[in-house]
Amino acid sequence: MQKIALVLFDGARLFDTAVVDEVWGARSGPDVELRRCAATKDPVELVGGAVFKPERTFSWLRTADVVVVPGLANLDAEPSPELLAALRAAHRAGAQVAGLCLGAFVLGAAGLLDDRPAVTHWRFTRELARRHPRAEVDPGVLFTGADGVWTSAGVAAGIDLCLHLVRLTLGADVAASIARSMVTAPFRSGGQAQFITAPSPARDEEPLAAVRERALRELRRPLTVAELAGWAAMSERTFARRFVAETGTTPLRWLLDQRIARAQQLLESSDLPVAEIAGCCGFGSAVSFRQHFTRHVGIAPSRYRTDFRPATASASR
Structure with a gap:
């Protein structure tokens, strides 16, 4: 009890x-x-x-x-x-x-x-x-x-x-x-920076939203600030400044947050080995993935799967 x-x-x-x-x-x-x-x-x-x-x-x-x-x-x-x-x-x-x-x-x-x-x-x-x-x-x-x-x-x-x-x-x-x-998400990724009022011209919001959507579709591969800035047709400096103003975080930190969030979803819902999840989420190696995940979430990926995987799902170790 x-x-x-x-x-x-x-x-x-x-x-x-x-x-x-x-x-x-x-x-x-x-x-x-x-x-x-x-x-x-x-x-x-x-x-x-x-x-x-x-x-x-x-x-x-x-x-x-x-x-x-x-x-x-x-x-x-x-x-x-x-x-x-x-x-x-x-x-x-x-x-x-x-x-x-x-x-x-x-x-x-x-x-x-x-x-x-x-x-x-x-x-x-x-x-x-x-x-x-x-x-x-x-x-x-x-x-x-x-x-x-x-x-x-x-x-x-x-x-x-x-x-x-x-x-x-x-x-x-x-x-x-x-x-x-309660009709709510069991886990929301991201932080409250996305809710902080920050002035941003309306014309800038759409290009950056499109960049973020495209980045989420291509998380499997390495992405650089230069590439993201190119998608938005901006210089790296302008893109980085406007990205922070709109999201409250840097492009690279945002990418890491999204990679970790994707990894959490896969650990909870799939039987994929940890090394394969690392590749799906764009980490260079399983070692790098484990280091980033543990630092970001507070526990190792295998422990996270044990703790947060629904009991009805079968996880491969």
């Missing part, structure tokens, strides 16, 4: 709490116990006027496998000492502790982001880094974590993180089933 604690406090965002209910509620099956936890069992009013009645107090966090903190509506709100102490105790007890969106600031106030990767909504990543200088803030990712402490970017990225935590605790099959029932 997996115990999931949804942390409630006055002024929390309703959307984030609803995400936790959607992911770990009835959709996740009978092996999950989801409890709403607050300082007391008195009703808690969220932003927008919704009122929730807690089922447990913060002391229950120490028994939970996963603790999820919804986002703050007001960054100037001070988390209670009781909540911060309960989050630290839950983490010491081995729980996966997650802050959705501006919930990262609550984890930061508890000292849980020190010397760990972190993210929040892209509008507030600089403020998160300013308030918590020991946190390793990465403004480009949808979610990130280490040592049992997780944070997500804005709004919908909370769904991504929750599904990832389901994969970690209940398995890839359950996460995929929940994602299907």
Whole structure:
């Protein structure tokens, strides 16, 4: 039985709490116990006027496998000492502790982001880094974590993180089933840089979109910035500058991200050997593929296939 604690406090965002209910509620099956936890069992009013009645107090966090903190509506709100102490105790007890969106600031106030990767909504990543200088803030990712402490970017990225935590605790099959029932992707590639507002003339968007589509069709072979720039009829310097303005990342980093994303899909859905997947995704060798994949995803390709391959599929080793 997996115990999931949804942390409630006055002024929390309703959307984030609803995400936790959607992911770990009835959709996740009978092996999950989801409890709403607050300082007391008195009703808690969220932003927008919704009122929730807690089922447990913060002391229950120490028994939970996963603790999820919804986002703050007001960054100037001070988390209670009781909540911060309960989050630290839950983490010491081995729980996966997650802050959705501006919930990262609550984890930061508890000292849980020190010397760990972190993210929040892209509008507030600089403020998160300013308030918590020991946190390793990465403004480009949808979610990130280490040592049992997780944070997500804005709004919908909370769904991504929750599904990832389901994969970690209940398995890839359950996460995929929940994602299907929610009509969402079980895993979104890319980062929140693609959602950051960046001025770009309308006439530039279409050529670069066409370049990216063509590159995705030709990932199997080596691609250079010069070749991509040629497709767009631009100089390398102009192409690179406009590519960053439009996507928030460099052409080569974008290509690597897409190669890794394609490899993840193949590891999850095919019986292809790792060496063949490396070739399909445009890596020069299986060794290079393993190095890039492990650095990018955090685990080796073979381990990823073991952890995230649906149990119904037969994988060749």
